[in-house]
Amino acid sequence: MSKSPTTTDIPAGYRQDAQGRLVHESQIKPIDQARDALVAELVAKGRAVQAKLADYKRQAFADIDAFVALSAEQYGVHLGGRKGNVTLLSFDGRYKVVRAIAEHIQFDERLQAAKALIDTCLRDWTEGARPEIVTLVQDAFRVDAAGNIRTGNVLALRRLDIADARWQRAMQAIGDAVQVVGSKSYVRLYERDDAGQYQPISLDIAGV
Template sequence: MNQVTIPEGYRMDAQKRLVAEVLIKPVDLARDQLVMELVGKAKAVQEELSRFKASAFGDIEAFVDLSVEQYGVKRGGKKGNVSLLSFDGRYMIKKAIQETIQFDERIEAARVLIDECLRDWTQGARPEVVTLVSNAFRTDTNGEIRTARVLALRRLDIPDERWQRAMKAIGEACQAVGSKSYIRLYERVGDSDQYEQISLDMAGV
């Protein structure tokens, strides 16, 4: 982006217009100062969180490598979920891999077969089953099929041969298109066996 030089004594407003500071209301200047201060602090926190994330991933990977090497083996890759507990069991760290799943063109075969089943079952099928199946292929705001809803259909035990072929098509249409690693930290709730996540999200603290 081209850097615009702002003359001394002027501010640029949201419409990219130069405005003399003497013409700006004090409350608008005070608001601008508050926003800039808070954003500056937030960016500093964001950078610190980013450094923590990189350091934590590196430390966990190094520890897991060290731990398995005592058995004379080396890991072939970095994938896999790991849980680490403090000695007293008060804290737990979980490192996990979350895969992004999408459907290829074979999902259309499943949709056609399921539609055939619905047409035949509408009169006698349980309403909750019809609702579940009908909602499965509804798209989200981006026009994408919600994979979790479609995959949930595979838990239904329906012997119809067309349904079974549809479930096979769904399974074969699943494609892992990416993965994302994340770390979550937990603290034990009192003396129970329950753990509560230590929130690193500003909305959760």
């Protein structure tokens, strides 16, 4: 199977199409050449913006970390590592900067033990169980479109005030089953509007 030519292999006066074939520029329609030039220009400009955003994000996190450390030093405290979410307000309250760190969690095999204990409770409570609790439990363990357990729904079960010892053991199993497998960090900017509500300053191309 032949390999597509690299940029350095393409002879002068030829262009490579989407199928890897070499086409002489004289055979490429002007509109196709114009489209190609426009796409290349927009991608180049987009990559430049992306690089600037990446630099801004790195610098923003470094500046926030440095400020948090400076603030802590006012009380003789030295912090180690990044410590969760931080909200900073401008002096006049017009602007707000939020550093948010969202952890991505999964459950290990102990979630199955929790589910078994909960199922036992529900079977014993068949007559007296409140329908909304049964529905809540069923929804919590229903997988999403990708086949994954919805972690937020499972963790919400722990907020239910149920004294049954088996339920309490199930909630302990859920807590033990939680595994933090990664995290994502965000910097969010806000400006207060005339109504006193903070509106996001979008750094997403779809939101500007």
